[in-house]
Amino acid sequence: QSVLTQPPSVSGAPGQRVTISCSGSWSNIGAYDVHWYQHLPGTAPKLLIYNNNDRPSGVPDRFSGSKSGSSASLAISGLQAEDEADYYCQSYDSSLSGGVFGGGTKLTVL
Amino acid sequence: QVQLVQSGAAVKKPGSSVKVACTASGGTFSTFAISWVRQVPGQGLEWMGGIVPIVHTTKYAQNFQGRVTITADESTRTAYMELSSLLYEATAVYYCAAATETVPRPPGAAGLDYWGQGTLVTVSS
Numbered sequence: 235q236s237v238l239t240q241p242p243s244v245s246g247a248p249g250q251r252v253t254i255s256c257s258g259s260w261s262n263i264g265a266y267d268v269h270w271y272q273h274l275p276g277t278a279p280k281l282l283i284y285n286n287n288d289r290p291s292g293v294p295d296r297f298s299g300s301k302s303g304s305s306a307s308l309a310i311s312g313l314q315a316e317d318e319a320d321y322y323c324q325s326y327d328s329s330l331s332g333g334v335f336g337g338g339t340k341l342t343v344l
Numbered sequence: 345q346v347q348l349v350q351s352g353a354a355v356k357k358p359g360s361s362v363k364v365a366c367t368a369s370g371g372t373f374s375t376f377a378i379s380w381v382r383q384v385p386g387q388g389l390e391w392m393g394g395i396v397p398i399v400h401t402t403k404y405a406q407n408f409q410g411r412v413t414i415t416a417d418e419s420t421r422t423a424y425m426e427l428s429s430l431l432y433e434a435t436a437v438y439y440c441a442a443a444t445e446t447v448p449r450p451p452g453a454a455g456l457d458y459w460g461q462g463t464l465v466t467v468s469s
Contacts, residue, residue, distance in 0.1 A: 236388065279381075320388075333405075333452020335389045338389065
């Protein structure tokens with residue numbers, strides 16, 4: 235079981251907006267930054283959002299992040315077929331003294 | 345631009361050890377917070393541990409305590425992950441990744457902005 239909880243799957247039609255949640259606790263998301271990754275099969279994960287809501291250069295502004303309390307969310311607007319991938323949240327956990335990932339969410343573009 | 349290149353695929357017998365290398369080009373290696381992340385087939389990403397060379401800080405995930413050793417050689421800009429007592433379930437793709445903030449945070453705290461290509465380790469008798 236992952237320390238950070240994500241829904242196993244979400245889906246949406248092209249052009250729609252979807253959100254992926256990441257639920258934690260006071261010892262991780264409640265105290266530390268959250269980062270999000272996009273992972274396509276056979277490739278290395280790609281950093282999408284860092285420090286809760288910042289985008290690395292080159293990441294479209296269709297991707298946005300937010301955090302409130304011990305939960306965080308990734309929003310993807312204007313869904314495109316190429317957004318179909320697995321998405322992971324990551325944070326630090328003071329009780330475990332290390333990094334933690336969510337279990338991952340598979341996004342299907344209908 | 346930072347690039348991370350990992351050593352090639354390995355096939356290991358149960359009970360043996362594997363050591364994966366991750367060589368960096370570009371950036372200031374000593375200030376990187378390097379993490380090792382694995383993905384077992386059909387499962388999600390799992391943080392194994394990490395190192396920040398400049399402050400000689402190493403952290404390990406509890407699931408891997410006592411079985412994984414992460415080191416870094418600043419002279420060759422190479423990080424290593426050694427996993428011992430391999431079980432069949434250790435068959436996975438192992439990634440190194442770096443957080444390249446100017447002031448590094450503990451391993452696992454910052455976003456990992458550069459990733460190696462992954463190394464497939466197969467445990468088979």
